[in-house]
Amino acid sequence: MNINFTLNGKGMELDVDPMALALDVIRGLSLTGTKEGCGVGVCGACTIMVNGSPVSSCICLVGTLVDKDVWTIEGLAEKMPELIDSFVEHEGMQCGICTPGQIVAAASIDSVGASSPEEVKKYMAGNLCRCTGYQTILSAVEDHVAVN
Amino acid sequence: MSERRIDAVAKATGAAKYTADVVLDGMAHVAVNRSDFPSALIVKIDTSVAEKVEGVLGVFTAKDLPVAVNLYGRRVFDVPILVNERVRRVGDPVAAVVATTREIAEAAAELIEVTYKEMPAITTAHEALESNAQLIHDRPWEYKGAVVTPETGRNIQSLETHGSREAAEAALRSAVHIIDETYTTPGDHQGYIEPQACIADYSADGSLRVWATNKSPYRLRDVLSSVFGLDPKRVEVMPTILGGDFGGKGAPGEVPLCTALSILTGRPIKMVLRYSEDLLSTDGRHASEIRVRLGIDNEGKLVGGIAEALLDGGAYAGFKPVNTVNLHGIVDAAIAYRIPEFFVESKIVYTNNQPKGHMRAPGSPQAAFAFESAIDELGRRSGIGPIKIREINLLSEGDVNPYGDTWLEYRGKEVLSLATSQPNILDIPKGWLYGEGVALYARSMAAVPKTSLRLLRGQGGKVIAEVPIPENGAGGQTVVREMIRSGLGLNSDQIEVKQVSTSLLPTDAGVGGSRVSLGVTVAVADAIKLWKEMPPDQDAVEVTTNEGSDGPSGAYSAQLARVAVDPATGQLKVLEIISAVDVAEIVNSKAHQMQIDGGTVMGFGFGVMEDLLEDAGQPWALSMGEFKLPNVADIPKLSTVLLHGGKGVGPNNIKAVGELTNCPTGAAIANAVADATGVRIRQLPVKAEAIYWAMKEGGTK
Numbered sequence: 001m002n003i004n005f006t007l008n009g010k011g012m013e014l015d016v017d018p019m020a021l022a023l024d025v026i027r028g029l030s031l032t033g034t035k036e037g038c039g040v041g042v043c044g045a046c047t048i049m050v051n052g053s054p055v056s057s058c059i060c061l062v063g064t065l066v067d068k069d070v071w072t073i074e075g076l077a078e079k080m081p082e083l084i085d086s087f088v089e090h091e092g093m094q095c096g097i098c099t100p101g102q103i104v105a106a107a108s109i110d111s112v113g114a115s116s117p118e119e120v121k122k123y124m125a126g127n128l129c130r131c132t133g134y135q136t137i138l139s140a141v142e143d144h145v146a147v148n
Numbered sequence: 149m150s151e152r153r154i155d156a157v158a159k160a161t162g163a164a165k166y167t168a169d170v171v172l173d174g175m176a177h178v179a180v181n182r183s184d185f186p187s188a189l190i191v192k193i194d195t196s197v198a199e200k201v202e203g204v205l206g207v208f209t210a211k212d213l214p215v216a217v218n219l220y221g222r223r224v225f226d227v228p229i230l231v232n233e234r235v236r237r238v239g240d241p242v243a244a245v246v247a248t249t250r251e252i253a254e255a256a257a258e259l260i261e262v263t264y265k266e267m268p269a270i271t272t273a274h275e276a277l278e279s280n281a282q283l284i285h286d287r288p289w290e291y292k293g294a295v296v297t298p299e300t301g302r303n304i305q306s307l308e309t310h311g312s313r314e315a316a317e318a319a320l321r322s323a324v325h326i327i328d329e330t331y332t333t334p335g336d337h338q339g340y341i342e343p344q345a346c347i348a349d350y351s352a353d354g355s356l357r358v359w360a361t362n363k364s365p366y367r368l369r370d371v372l373s374s375v376f377g378l379d380p381k382r383v384e385v386m387p388t389i390l391g392g393d394f395g396g397k398g399a400p401g402e403v404p405l406c407t408a409l410s411i412l413t414g415r416p417i418k419m420v421l422r423y424s425e426d427l428l429s430t431d432g433r434h435a436s437e438i439r440v441r442l443g444i445d446n447e448g449k450l451v452g453g454i455a456e457a458l459l460d461g462g463a464y465a466g467f468k469p470v471n472t473v474n475l476h477g478i479v480d481a482a483i484a485y486r487i488p489e490f491f492v493e494s495k496i497v498y499t500n501n502q503p504k505g506h507m508r509a510p511g512s513p514q515a516a517f518a519f520e521s522a523i524d525e526l527g528r529r530s531g532i533g534p535i536k537i538r539e540i541n542l543l544s545e546g547d548v549n550p551y552g553d554t555w556l557e558y559r560g561k562e563v564l565s566l567a568t569s570q571p572n573i574l575d576i577p578k579g580w581l582y583g584e585g586v587a588l589y590a591r592s593m594a595a596v597p598k599t600s601l602r603l604l605r606g607q608g609g610k611v612i613a614e615v616p617i618p619e620n621g622a623g624g625q626t627v628v629r630e631m632i633r634s635g636l637g638l639n640s641d642q643i644e645v646k647q648v649s650t651s652l653l654p655t656d657a658g659v660g661g662s663r664v665s666l667g668v669t670v671a672v673a674d675a676i677k678l679w680k681e682m683p684p685d686q687d688a689v690e691v692t693t694n695e696g697s698d699g700p701s702g703a704y705s706a707q708l709a710r711v712a713v714d715p716a717t718g719q720l721k722v723l724e725i726i727s728a729v730d731v732a733e734i735v736n737s738k739a740h741q742m743q744i745d746g747g748t749v750m751g752f753g754f755g756v757m758e759d760l761l762e763d764a765g766q767p768w769a770l771s772m773g774e775f776k777l778p779n780v781a782d783i784p785k786l787s788t789v790l791l792h793g794g795k796g797v798g799p800n801n802i803k804a805v806g807e808l809t810n811c812p813t814g815a816a817i818a819n820a821v822a823d824a825t826g827v828r829i830r831q832l833p834v835k836a837e838a839i840y841w842a843m844k845e846g847g848t849k
Contacts, residue, residue, distance in 0.1 A: 032169040033162015035391070037341045038423045038772035045341050073162035088156040091738045094746065095621025096159030097342040097391030103160060125781035128772070130339045130392050131621045133745025134780040136738070 005065045008075025018063025022048065022055075025062045026072055033073035033100045037128075044127030047101035047108075048072050054108040054126070073100035076107050083107055083144050092140035094131035102127045106141045115145055151633075151640050153626045153739065155389070155619060167345040167361045167388050172416040175347070176205055178409055179253035179419075180402075181243040181260040182429065183235035186500035186765025187269035187282075190233055193243055194261040201259065203252035206413055209243045214411045217292075220375050220404045221466025222367070223473055224305075225292040226285065227503070229375075229404045235264070236284055236463035237500055238766050239428040246409055246417065269500040271765040273437065273460040276303040276497040284463060284498035294465075295473045305465035305496040306473040310551065316491035319452025323443025327526040331440065331518035333814070333832045335460070335760040335767065336433035338507050339753070339777045342391020343426040348406035349416035355382040356407060361390055363397045363620055364658025367469075369650045371400050372407055387647035390620040394750070395506035397620075398658060399431055399467045424770045431467035431505030432760060434459040434475065434496065438518035442487075448532045448540045452489040455481045455519060457511075460504065460762075461496040467505030468496075475511025477591075477811075481519045482550045484560045484590040484704070485541045490550040500765045508747070509807035512589065513754050513814060517832055520587035520815035525828060534819060535586060538564055542588075553592075553700040556795045559730045560588055563706035566728035566789045572710065574723045574785070580712040583824025587812035588706045593797060593804040597657040597667040600692040603632070603675050606644060611636065611679075614648045615668070616656035622806055623739035628672055630735055631800070635676035654692050666798045667693065669735070673799035701795065703803040704730040707748070709816035710784075713824045718840025722752060722817055724785040732796025732803045743805045745786050751813025753778045756833045 003014050007029075016025055023046045026034050034057055037045030041059040048057045049071040077084050083103060086092075093099040105127050114123040120141055129137060158164040195207040210218055210232035218232060219225045231240045243260050247253035270276045270284060284303050289296050296304055320326060346360035356378055362368045365385035373380040390397055406417040421429070438457045445451050457478045465473050478494035494511070507513075527537030542560035543549055568586055576582045602614040611632060619625045625645040632643050657667070671693045678689040710724040725748050734740045757776045761768040769775035796802045814832050822828045827842035 027169075031162075032165070035166070035342070036168065036420070037343070040423070040771045040773055042772040043341055043423075077161040084157070084160045087160045088152055091153055091156060091742070093153075093156065093159050093621075094623070094739075094742055095340070095342070095390060095392040095619075096155065096164050097166065097340075099159045100162040121781050125779040128341060128777055128779055130341055130394065130750070130777060131746045132742045133747070133749040133786060134783060135745050135786060136742060138780065 003062055003066055005067060006069045008071055016062055018061060020062050021058060022060040022062045022065060023057040026057060031072050031074050035097055035100060037097070044105060045098050045101040047104040047127065049076065049104055049108045052108060053111040054105045073104055076104060080107055082147065086140045086143045090136045090140040090143065092137040098127060098129045102129065102137055106144055109141070109145060117142060120145060153623055154629050154645055155625065164389055166342060166391050167347070167359050168420045170347055170359050172347060172349060175416040175418050176246050176248060176413060177250040177253045177418050178406060179245050179250065179257040180241045181257045181262065183231070183238055183240040183242055185235060185264055185266055186238050186271060187267040188235050188264035189267060190231065190235065190242065190262060191265050192263040195243060198245055198256040198259040201252060201256040203248040204256045205246045205248065207243060207245050207260065208409060208412060212412060213408050215375055215408065216377065219291065220371055220400055221293060222399055222469040223293045223471065224465040226288065227464045227466035229408055237502055239502065241405065244405060244409060246413055250420065269765045271500055273458045273497045273499060276499050284500065303498040305461040305498055308472050308474040308479055308494045309492065310479055311489065311491040313454065313491045316452045316454045316489045319489035320441055320443040320454065323451050324446045325526060325530040326441065326443045327522050327529065328441045329522055329525060329830060331438050331521055331830045333436045333514045333517055335435040335502065335504065335762045336507060336754060336758045337427055337760060337775060338394035338396030338432065340392025340394060340396060343421040343423050344397065344401050344430060345420040346401060346403045346406050347416055347418045348403060348410040350407060350410040352414070354378065356384070358385045358403055359388055360385065360401065360403050361388070361397050362401065363390060363393050363618055365618070365650050366616065366656045367658055368400055368403060372403065375404055376407060385650040387649060388618050390618050393620040394508045395510065396430055396432070398469055399505055401430065423772060427760070427770050427775055428502065428767060431503055433507035434461060434504040434514070435762065436514035438514060440518050440522035442522055442526050444526065444530060448530065448537055450485060450487045450541045453482060453487045455492045457494045459494065459496040460499050460501055462499055462501045462503035464503040467503050469506065477509055477511025478515045480592065481515035483592065484543060484588055486543050486547050487550050501762050502767055508750060508810050509591065512591065512807065512811040513751065516587060516589050516811040517814040520812055521818055521830065524585065524819040524822070528822065535564065535568055538588060556699055556701045559704045559791060559794060560590060562791050563704045563728040563730055564588060566791055567706040567708040567726050570726050570787060570789060574710060577712050577721065580714050581824040582712050583820045585709050585816045585819025585821070585823050586706060587815035587819060588704065589808060589811040590702050590704045591804060591807060592700065592702050593666070596670055596693065596695065596798070598693060598695045599656045599667045599671050600654045600690065601671040601675055602653060602688055602690040603679050604688040609642060611638060611643050613643065613645045614653060615645060616647070616653045617658065618647055622743065623736055624668055626739060627668055627735050631669060631672045632676065636679065666802065669798045669800045669802065701797055703805070703808055705808040705812060707809065707812045707816040709820040711817060711820040711824055713821060713839060715843065718836040718843060720756065720821065720834060720836055720839060722756065722784040724787060725752065725813060725816065726787045726789065727809045728789045728791060729805065729808060730791045730794050730803060732794040733801040735800055735802060740805055741788065744788050744809050747809035748786055748813060749778050749783050751810040752783060754832060755814035755817040759833055
């Protein structure tokens, strides 16, 4: 079945099973910055942006993406270099496996309008990090929010 | 001298490649049918339906394996690649499906019919020790690498003791005040976000290439060459990035199985564990029960102590890498204190639970919870006070610790004083009970591990450093770059640091034991020296450091937890954790701080949330929905105070940090709860229900 959506700003037409997971379809396109973690929509490592909102691609069927505007870390890295810089400058990462998901979530923060440090914390609670203790990630996201 | 970390841009843009991202031509995928029973005999395996599924390339059981002995391990070889006759835990691998896709392999694995004859299961460490307990392994002393003998005792994986039980008991009889309590902690998991994964690619010419989420590539190579009878020179473990480790990625994991299947099918074989499978079938932290007895004289001085730990090692001992097959953190429980007569016993038993291995400071979080709770209880009950009793008994200059060592310096009193003297600007919820609790941890850091490294001339004056170990996130490769930068007076962009395969450097002991920075700095310092003396016609220098010791020394951390408890419900809020950390020189301040913060958050998780919920031979927390890790909204305010000026080890004068702050947190929180409520929680994680019922029934500090 043909599925049409916009991926990282470009129109896509894919012949895939609409019941396939968005995570698997996206990674199958060599966009491996989207990571598989928990597989049950808890850890946030697989976060993609769909119509401006963060979505766990591991529990998202690709058929639901029809006509949607979908962004992965690869596209956002080009579109929002200042957000990447913020994570790099603050070293908002250690092992890096959760980092693309953290950044895609941060890029989508306008969808809820979180701005105070407490709101940012609450918003970012869907992206687990086991390494950093979160402080550098929070600094990176708060900088991003302050600039926008 | 901090500059941005070496891997930051690649990780932030999604360009960094991890094991699961590697794709090889002709690659097939594997899924495993695992035991549903903790203890059973396999009567029959029917693979006929699974074999007929379109896309299935083969279904394999133990009898198909191309090995002389179907066992592997890190030190003790007692783990079967696929089980032949008897399953010893839920999740034991029974049959493997190789298919063109992961989804087909998984679907077909479900179609394998295994008929079992159930056997009685031993699901607690106590049951394993009963005189009529069924033997989990009939003759465990016959396994390669075993440390037990027929005399060690029933179902024992490892038994370590230190000191004299009789002398310690005699000393306790002379004490004026005594504490005798037992503390328990649950099975836990490292909680790395990247599930374990591997690819094995065997060629008909007898060579094997492996990509794996493994932090000890040289040890993995040696295990594979031993299990499959391959020439170690033809086993090549390829470089990779680790998506978190925390001790969980040192074992061979599914690499032996994938190697066997690659030999059998002639294809590269890939396996990426689903996270639920990772929670079920890897090697987490041992559940513990530790009885602590401590006695003081009328001046508050400890006269004797006994710590007896019973640890649930699960169905296999093969996931513990050290020579003792034990957890040194248990034996080292009293390392910060002056105790004239101290006896410790660490007994690890076989059960029909998940096998356990190493997790960030193996044994120490359990031991610190027990010991630092006990000394706190003794301080409160005797009227001396929890801080004062520590001040009286912490080691100071010239003292000998309970293990017979005299450290270069003892900084326990200083970190304790720093942790307990910080301002309090917290908002305490109205009507809630407020309390503070302290706990301390010290670890020895004398050992310098074996490693090797090469520096090469690159183009345009560049220096390339080839290192043997994967970057696990702690920043080891950035440490290498920083040292070369300052040692050779270069800019960051003139230096490239890269991991190379096991065929390109002589050796390494693997990541672990808070020793990466130390081992690496010794090797880099040696290499820089050789580089400066290198004749112009030479293009590379290579160094190999030997295992050594840099004089007995240690590093300390003390934590103060500030908590509030709702008296109506028992709900616990950890408001702040202050970590006072003993440091010498710091090579990279951001990476150092993240070890402190990340460790504290992991200790917080161990203290109040993490639990595999093992019961009746089954872990019930089999997804991150049930196995809770702290998220950013869960965690308390984190504050750090550094105690500078320590005497470090190695050429850079550094102290270990990676396993310091995750150890005392559980005790600090439980001690704070006792301070707030007057009730003592001796079981982790500390839960609102436990506090509520303890307050209702009345308790003691």
